[in-house]
Amino acid sequence: MSRGTGKRKFHHKDIRPKDPNIQRFSEWMGENRNFYAHFRRWMKENSYSASTIKIYSVAARQAIGYLRLPYWKINPEDDLQRFWAYLQDRGLTDSSLEGYRKGLNCFRDYLYLRRRKKRPPKQINWDYYLSGLPGWIEEHVRDYHRLCTRGWPPDQVFRSSTCLLSPLTQVLRFIHAREPLKELEQIKPERWFERLDERLREGRAVDTVNGELGTGFAMRVPAFHESRRLPNLRAHAACTHAAQTQTTSRLSSCASCSMRFSRKPVQSTKASRAAGAWMRPGSC
Numbered sequence: 001m002s003r004g005t006g007k008r009k010f011h012h013k014d015i016r017p018k019d020p021n022i023q024r025f026s027e028w029m030g031e032n033r034n035f036y037a038h039f040r041r042w043m044k045e046n047s048y049s050a051s052t053i054k055i056y057s058v059a060a061r062q063a064i065g066y067l068r069l070p071y072w073k074i075n076p077e078d079d080l081q082r083f084w085a086y087l088q089d090r091g092l093t094d095s096s097l098e099g100y101r102k103g104l105n106c107f108r109d110y111l112y113l114r115r116r117k118k119r120p121p122k123q124i125n126w127d128y129y130l131s132g133l134p135g136w137i138e139e140h141v142r143d144y145h146r147l148c149t150r151g152w153p154p155d156q157v158f159r160s161s162t163c164l165l166s167p168l169t170q171v172l173r174f175i176h177a178r179e180p181l182k183e184l185e186q187i188k189p190e191r192w193f194e195r196l197d198e199r200l201r202e203g204r205a206v207d208t209v210n211g212e213l214g215t216g217f218a219m220r221v222p223a224f225h226e227s228r229r230l231p232n233l234r235a236h237a238a239c240t241h242a243a244q245t246q247t248t249s250r251l252s253s254c255a256s257c258s259m260r261f262s263r264k265p266v267q268s269t270k271a272s273r274a275a276g277a278w279m280r281p282g283s284c
Contacts, residue, residue, distance in 0.1 A: 019090070023065040032064055035071040039110050059103025076111040076119070080104050122158040129165045132173050134181050141168065167212040171195060 025033070039060055043053045063083045067074055074080070087100050112119045130138050145161065152160050175181060175191050192213060199209045 019062075021066060021086075022062050023068050025061070025065070028064065029070065032071050035114075036061060036064060039107065042110060042113075043106070055099045056103035056106045059100045060107040062100075063104060063107060071111075071114075074111060076108045080108055124158065124161050124165070129169045133169065133176060137172065137181060140184065141165070141172075144168075171213070174198075 028036075036057075040053060040057055043056060048056070063080060064071070064074075066083050066086065067079050069079070084101070084104060087097065092100070109119060126138075126142075130141065133141075145164065148164060149157055149161070172181065172187075174195055175187060178191070178194070179186060196209065196213060199212065200206075204212075
């Protein structure tokens with residue numbers, strides 16, 4: 001018991017895991033126990049909250065127990081990915097998996113830190129984002145992504161890319177499911193309103209829908225522009241004043257880019273807030 005806190009000093013409990021594939025803590029080699037203790041101390045020194053330390057420690061502890069390797073032989077990428085694939089087959093809840101995912105990412109960073117190696121940059125899984133879309137549109141998505149990344153800090157490229165590509169490709173798949181995409185001209189305002197109605201019916205928050213559609217329909221501009229060149233995307237997306245017209249108006253126009261489109265009357269305040277996303281600038 002500590003005199004300062006009046007509580008018992010922290011100690012690792014030798015709990016028998018319910019999963020027989022996870023090695024018991026008392027069966028670990030001494031070097032791995034010390035490494036695990038240093039990992040917890042490192043998180044505490046870096047001002048992680050008590051609840052975060054607890055969640056991340058469970059992820060690291062189960063990873064070490066599952067892999068059954070000396071910590072210096074654990075591959076931060078391949079071995080942790082193998083354990084992550086195992087976790088996904090255990091029938092855990094989404095919230096539990098999210099906690100494990102964050103914990104394994106933190107544990108991976110610590111493994112690289114102890115080896116004095118820089119973590120390699122994450123690679124975008126293009127197959128995942130482009131699945132279900134026609135092959136011809138891949139070039140347009142990649143070009144638009146390349147355009148946006150020009151202004152992103154190098155350490156934020158991967159995270160920002162996921163925030164861009166996820167809603168963008170979701171919207172493209174939504175359109176493609178209703179009418180096979182053969183050209184960019186099919187990305188019309190009418191499809192935007194269909195997506196808007198669907199997301200609101202699902203009970204999504206207005207701010208969430210606004211962000212999704214603002215990003216997801218970023219590629220709609222080349223379809224209305226004569227040259228259809230992606231570098232002109234910013235010039236169109238910057239015309240935000242068209243979104244500030246009254247929600248009861250059936251026709252909105254943008255004088256700076258000569259783009260006009262029909263607009264349905266919006267009945268609810270909730271829908272009117274989301275409707276502004278049509279002319280909202282994209283993430284780039």
